[in-house]
Amino acid sequence: MALNVYTYDEFTETYVEASAGDMSNPIKTVHDPLEQSTVIKKLFLRNDNSSKYYTDVSLQFAPTATTQNNPTGWSYKIISGDTKPAEEDWAYDVTSGESIEMDDVGADGDPNLDFYPFWIRIDVPKGTSGGVYNSVYLSINYTEGNI
Amino acid sequence: MSIKKIDCQFIVAEGFRALESTSYGVQEMMSSPVFSLKPPRTITKAKANYVSKTKTEEGKATTKEIIYGTRLAMNMVLDIASVIRGRGKNYVMKVDQTKQPDLYRAGQVLFGSNFDGTITFAMYEATISYLSQITQQLGSLPSGVPSVGDII
Numbered sequence: 001m002a003l004n005v006y007t008y009d010e011f012t013e014t015y016v017e018a019s020a021g022d023m024s025n026p027i028k029t030v031h032d033p034l035e036q037s038t039v040i041k042k043l044f045l046r047n048d049n050s051s052k053y054y055t056d057v058s059l060q061f062a063p064t065a066t067t068q069n070n071p072t073g074w075s076y077k078i079i080s081g082d083t084k085p086a087e088e089d090w091a092y093d094v095t096s097g098e099s100i101e102m103d104d105v106g107a108d109g110d111p112n113l114d115f116y117p118f119w120i121r122i123d124v125p126k127g128t129s130g131g132v133y134n135s136v137y138l139s140i141n142y143t144e145g146n147i
Numbered sequence: 148m149s150i151k152k153i154d155c156q157f158i159v160a161e162g163f164r165a166l167e168s169t170s171y172g173v174q175e176m177m178s179s180p181v182f183s184l185k186p187p188r189t190i191t192k193a194k195a196n197y198v199s200k201t202k203t204e205e206g207k208a209t210t211k212e213i214i215y216g217t218r219l220a221m222n223m224v225l226d227i228a229s230v231i232r233g234r235g236k237n238y239v240m241k242v243d244q245t246k247q248p249d250l251y252r253a254g255q256v257l258f259g260s261n262f263d264g265t266i267t268f269a270m271y272e273a274t275i276s277y278l279s280q281i282t283q284q285l286g287s288l289p290s291g292v293p294s295v296g297d298i299i
Contacts, residue, residue, distance in 0.1 A: 005153045009261060016261065019154045026154035030241065030265045037159075056148060061155070074157075122157060130159045130239055132267060138153040 003054050003140055006044040015044060015115060027138060031124040039122045044115040045102060053106030056143040060099040061136045075123035076136055082117045090121050111147055158239050158265055240266045
């Protein structure tokens with residue numbers, strides 16, 4: 001019960017919570033190694049606990065502790081907002097691995113259980129070896145308060 | 148300040164295009180004894196209906212259609228098995244949603260609605276294990292179960 005990241009399943013029309021630590025339901029993208037591959041995905045940040053609120057919220061892709069299976073030349077970007085960012089937004093407004101500030105989620109005495117949309121963009125260079133890469137995680141940084 | 152680490156998985160699918168032009172063995176596999184199975188209980192009518200829609204153009208799934216959808220899902224696994232098995236644990240296959248709509252929907256039945264066409268070695272192994280279990284637990288399909296090419 002806390003701040004979570006969700007995907008939206010259009011088939012079942014439900015929000016699906018991403019896993020945190022057990023890889024049971026990771027944020028997943030699929031790439032074609034035969035060409036430069038870019039996947040842009042809309043995700044949501046949400047507090048599911050009406051007795052908590054969150055400030056100083058930010059998102060950032062960070063490398064996992066293991067150095068195994070760690071590819072080079074990849075790019076991991078985040079942009080907050082509901083509207084899909086344009087190409088120039090990705091090119092000029094954000095850098096790979098940059099920390100992105102999000103709005104506060106609720107306030108003291110005012111819980112907020114809304115879904116806050118944001119976008120991720122994963123770029124994989126042409127010629128990357130096939131496989132499953134768990135080289136980064138999506139870090140939610142926050143300060144938690146009790147309502 | 149606290150940190151929560153959300154899992155990420157990026158799949159580079161070496162076999163991304165491999166299945167687009169292959170339909171080998173489908174007929175043979177559909178007639179294999181391994182398909183003499185009842186549908187797993189976890190497969191819902193709604194999902195099976197989703198699978199069978201392309202075949203029936205109807206709104207509701209009959210028992211036959213559910214079985215058909217299940218067989219289609221099993222078929223998908225075995226169709227890719229010969230490729231994945233030989234390539235090792237890092238191998239990943241991709242079912243093309245546009246060119247293989249039946250197999251794609253079958254994947255949603257078998258692997259869940261989040262299935263996006265990607266089949267990893269682990270998914271393949273888990274499904275084979277599951278198929279083995281229900282093979283032992285369940286009997287044969289009832290008579291009249293449709294085969295490939297049948298009009299349901």
